[in-house]
Amino acid sequence: MFRIKIPFGGLTADQLGALGVIARDHAPLKKGHVTTRENVQFHFLPLEKAADLMRLLGEAGLTTREACGNCVRNVTGCPFAGVCPDQVFDATPYAGAFARYFVRKPFTQTLPRKFKVAFSSCASDCVVAGIHDIGFIPAVQDRDGEEVRGFRMLVGGGLATMPKVAQELYSFVPVSDFLRVSEAILRVFNASQELRKTKFKARIKFLVDWIGIDGLRERVEEELRQEWAREPVDPEPYLWTDDEEGDAPPVLPMSNGHPAADGELSAFSAWRAANAKAQRQPGYSAAEVQLPLGDITADQFFALADLARRFARGRARTSFQQNLVLRWVREADLLPLWRELKRIGLAEADAGGITDIVSCPGTDSCKLGITSSMGLAKALRETLEKTELGDPLVRKLHIKMSGCPNSCGQHHIADIGFHGGTLKSGGQQLPAYEVFLGGQYMQTGGQTRIGDRIHVRIPAKRVPEALARILGLYTAERRAGEEFGAFYRRAGAAPFEAALQDLNQPGAFNDEPELFKDWSQDTVYQLQRGEGECMA
Numbered sequence: 394m395f396r397i398k399i400p401f402g403g404l405t406a407d408q409l410g411a412l413g414v415i416a417r418d419h420a421p422l423k424k425g426h427v428t429t430r431e432n433v434q435f436h437f438l439p440l441e442k443a444a445d446l447m448r449l450l451g452e453a454g455l456t457t458r459e460a461c462g463n464c465v466r467n468v469t470g471c472p473f474a475g476v477c478p479d480q481v482f483d484a485t486p487y488a489g490a491f492a493r494y495f496v497r498k499p500f501t502q503t504l505p506r507k508f509k510v511a512f513s514s515c516a517s518d519c520v521v522a523g524i525h526d527i528g529f530i531p532a533v534q535d536r537d538g539e540e541v542r543g544f545r546m547l548v549g550g551g552l553a554t555m556p557k558v559a560q561e562l563y564s565f566v567p568v569s570d571f572l573r574v575s576e577a578i579l580r581v582f583n584a585s586q587e588l589r590k591t592k593f594k595a596r597i598k599f600l601v602d603w604i605g606i607d608g609l610r611e612r613v614e615e616e617l618r619q620e621w622a623r624e625p626v627d628p629e630p631y632l633w634t635d636d637e638e639g640d641a642p643p644v645l646p647m648s649n650g651h652p653a654a655d656g657e658l659s660a661f662s663a664w665r666a667a668n669a670k671a672q673r674q675p676g677y678s679a680a681e682v683q684l685p686l687g688d689i690t691a692d693q694f695f696a697l698a699d700l701a702r703r704f705a706r707g708r709a710r711t712s713f714q715q716n717l718v719l720r721w722v723r724e725a726d727l728l729p730l731w732r733e734l735k736r737i738g739l740a741e742a743d744a745g746g747i748t749d750i751v752s753c754p755g756t757d758s759c760k761l762g763i764t765s766s767m768g769l770a771k772a773l774r775e776t777l778e779k780t781e782l783g784d785p786l787v788r789k790l791h792i793k794m795s796g797c798p799n800s801c802g803q804h805h806i807a808d809i810g811f812h813g814g815t816l817k818s819g820g821q822q823l824p825a826y827e828v829f830l831g832g833q834y835m836q837t838g839g840q841t842r843i844g845d846r847i848h849v850r851i852p853a854k855r856v857p858e859a860l861a862r863i864l865g866l867y868t869a870e871r872r873a874g875e876e877f878g879a880f881y882r883r884a885g886a887a888p889f890e891a892a893l894q895d896l897n898q899p900g901a902f903n904d905e906p907e908l909f910k911d912w913s914q915d916t917v918y919q920l921q922r923g924e925g926e927c928m929a
Contacts, residue, residue, distance in 0.1 A: 394758060395435045395443075397450060398460035400492040401470030401485055401512065401633075402431035402711035402718075406701040409709060411453035413694030415446060425694065426754060427687040429803050430509070431469045431711040432460055436758040459496060463504045465579070468492040469525075472710035472718040474514035475637060476672040476679050481516055481531035482542055487568060488512040488529075489633020494572050494626070501579060505588040506595035508579065509551075513839075520713060521806065521834045523559050523841035524550040526597050527578060530839050532565055543567040547839050548578060548609065549601030552800035556843045557598040560606040562613070572626040577616040581609070637721060640706050644676030645725040653728060661731050664742035669727055672720070679720045680704075680730060681744040686752050686770050687715030696737045704730045713803075715751055716744055747790045748777050751803060755796025755813065756911070762796035763920060764813030764824040764853055768912025770794055776857040780864075787864060790877050791834075794826075805843050806832040808877045809863060815920055816850055824853040824911040824918050830863070830889060831881040842878070847886040849897045852908045862892045 397412070412433055416425050419442055420435045427433055438446065450456060460467055468488050475483040491510060495501055501508075511520040512529045522528025528547035533540055543565045550559030566574050578597075582588070587603070588595045601609055616622065653661055669678045682697070689697070697717065701709045704726050705719035712718060722730055734740040743749050750773055753759070755766030773792065782788050793807035804810030810829035815822045828851060832844030851859045866888060871880045881889075909917050 395438055395446065395457055396428070396460040397433045397435075397455050397457055398467045399431055399433060399455070399711055400468050401474070401488040402472055403470075403485070403489075403633075403635075404701075404709045404711065405454070406698040406707040406709070408453045408455055409694055409698035409701060411449060411455065412689075413691050413698065414449065416689070416694055417691035419446060420691075424688050424690045427684055427689065427711050427715045427717070429713045429715060429751060429753075429801065430467050431713055432467050433689075433711070434754070436754070463506055464501050465492075465495045465498075465504075465508050465510065469509075469511045469520055469713055471512070471514045471519040472681075472712040472716075473519070473670065473679055473720075474512075476674065476677070476720050477514060477519070478671070478673040479517065480514040480673070481533060482514070484512040484514045484529065484531055484544075486632040486634060487544075487571065487628065490572065490628045490631035491575065493631040493633070494628075495575075495579070500583055504579070504583050505585065506592060508582065508597070510575075516838060517836045518834075518839045518841075521803070521841055522547055522550075523834075523837060523839040524552055524556075524803070524806065525559060526551065526582075527575060528559050528839060529571070534565055534567075541567050544571055545839065546571075546574065549598045549606065550841070551596050551598040552803060552805045552843075554798050555598070555602075556800070556805045557602065558841050558843065559598075559839065560601060561839075562606060562610055568628060570625060572628050572631070573622055574613070574617070576626065577613045577622060580616050581612045635708075637706065637708065638674065641674070641677065641721050642706070642723060645723050657728075657732075660735075660740075660742070661728055664731050664734075664740055665727060667742045667746060668744040669722075674721075676724055677720075678722050678724055678727060679718055680722050680727065681712070682717040682719060682734060682739050683741040683744045683749055684716050684739065685741065685774070686750065686767060689717075693737050693739060696733070697739075700730065700733055714745055714749065716749070743788070745791070746788050747782065747792060748774055750774055751791075751793040751807075753795045753801035757913075759796065759801075760921075761799060762813065763815060764796050764826065765911045765913050766794045766796035766802060766811075766813060768914070769811070769826070769853060769856055772857055772912050773860060776860065780861070784868060786871075786874075786876055787868065790864075791832075792860075798827075803834075804829055804832075806834040806841055807844065808832060809860065810844050811856060813853075814850060816852060818908075821909060822918060822920055823909045825850045826853060826856050828859065828889075828893070830886065831878050833878050845881075845886055847890050847893075849890055849893045851893065851896050853911055854908050855896045859893050859896050862896075863889060866892050 529544040547559035752770035756762035794811040795802035811826040829844035833842035
């Protein structure tokens, strides 16, 4: 597996083309996969081709270095940073500085475990900073009449088998000092011998859990008094600078656009409403390309590279929602862009909505996977496509799933989440899913809500029916205008558990043989686990 690191999700058209070459010429599946850390992965690449492919990536300005391992992982950022009307300021330059400053830094090469970082550009937390080892949320202070930019720094978040929401370490750190403070946190993490006893408890969230956020702050303050920290770390040499606004094409009058043909207007209007967001710069929009389950085929890589050149000044950004965002699209160009996306099969009109399901690769490629989460995600998408989804409160729900408890698909923070497990019937195992309800990651200000695991475990083949019942219960019993999370917190788990209880019982193999096969599999299920894609 190749995991290509893409700091803050930023890609050029040429880089999209290089990824297309890998998908077309070297990946047996003829596709790549956008991850929830804004990377791109390719699976089943021939090992003997690895060095050549690394050179190909290097020539395009991309690398696999530190996309895996016990180091600072890919730094994620908001794909709308710089163009969002609600941003405090554009955090992209600082996300780039963090990635550049810590890449290949000697002491970060043998950390107790991986270290994940995210930069929001708005106070609402648009990148789920609250589930990261360090999360940065921008803030501005007035100091002697001068506006000073800085960050709230959240530390100790993470999901997996012990999900934790990050806590505020500092309410404000000026941008001039954020690298020095970040290094102190990383040095404390690296020096914490209690974390090295077992890799399964070697994340900074465990340290915060053991000594508290105040205890961590004491250790960080002590580290900041050491010799290395006496001089400030100037971020200026490391900043990522790209004058996108200065490179933007002139705005065209809407009359210069292309009129919709008969039969196009309804579909285009739906796509525009769901996938195109007006930028803070008048006359431009950011168009989110919905990638079904995060997959991009070889042909689509090349087509998207061409569209980036034609409509987005040769740039694009991946998102933790496993989509691709084309920015600086003139409003008059939205219709021709949509037509091109429709031609390549990427014009779905539900970016971030209920059918925009997020899934990790599961057993399709990961040895830690217990179930085929991608297979289930496809089945749920097919189920939803047959369902009347006119209800706007239903359409805005988020569904996420993982093939094991490690939450690479971030199932903990979805309105409705699933993670893979097993059930036994007559001494034989069958694939099944735990159910999580009531998570929230949008508009939380860093206070991400971890969903509750309810007391049912559903055979994999019955999950589509379980989803239908969850939605049915919500629509039947909610109050006017009540969103799913509010309804769940009011009603609790009990009515959902009651509605799903009969699905919880596994059948006998002779009675229901299909229950003993996973989605997208033809053979009887057998649990096989080993080292995962990223067990380092």
